[in-house]
Amino acid sequence: MAIKVHGIAVSPYTARVLLCLHEKGLDYELLPVDLASGAHKQHSYLSLNPFGSVPALQDGEVSLFGKMVELNTRSSGGSEMNKLGKVLDVYEERLSKSKYLAGESYSLADMHHIPILVYFMGTAEADAITSRPHVSAWWDDFSSRPATAEVTAKMKL
Ligand SMILES: N[C@@H](CCC(=O)N[C@@H](CS)C(=O)NCC(=O)O)C(=O)O
Structure with missing residues (x-):
């Protein structure tokens, strides 16, 4: 059964997952999530990724998702x-x-x-x-x- 990737390829986080799957030659199905309409904040998607971000991955019984990380950009000066x-x-x-x-x-x-x-x-x-x-x-x-x-x-x- 193909691995399901919920996301969009323009998302760098989704693209990273796709790169790994291509490098490993694994079958997958990319299921688009319509971020523009807020589909990633709907109950059905939140059950796949409670952080409400893409991607989310399903491989049979196994579900995986990343965690939203706050970046501290207040470090030292310089452009x-x-x-x-x-x-x-x-x-x-x-x-x-x-x-x-x-x-x-x-x-x-x-x-x-x-x-x-x-x-x-x-x-x-x-x-x-x-x-x-x-x-x-x-x-x-x-x-x-x-x-x-x-x-x-x-x-x-
Ligand atoms: N650390 C997460 C971050 C994922 C992430 O930020 N995805 C963006 C798209 S590139 C997203 O879903 N943004 C919409 C939102 O968070 O509301 C991961 O690696 O999966």
């Missing part, structure tokens, strides 16, 4: 791009030592970044990635994976 640049400098250093973030094999540590990077690469700030040789090669590597291509095609509005 968001400066902060991102500092993080990417750490990635550049790391990726000069190993092909992927967690070593020589592609893993969830890399996959986790894909949906947000897909959107980020469509902005005027994309050179934050392309100007860093190791980060750029890392992006080129995983963006050419079949699973990434299949899921990013679904992410287009």
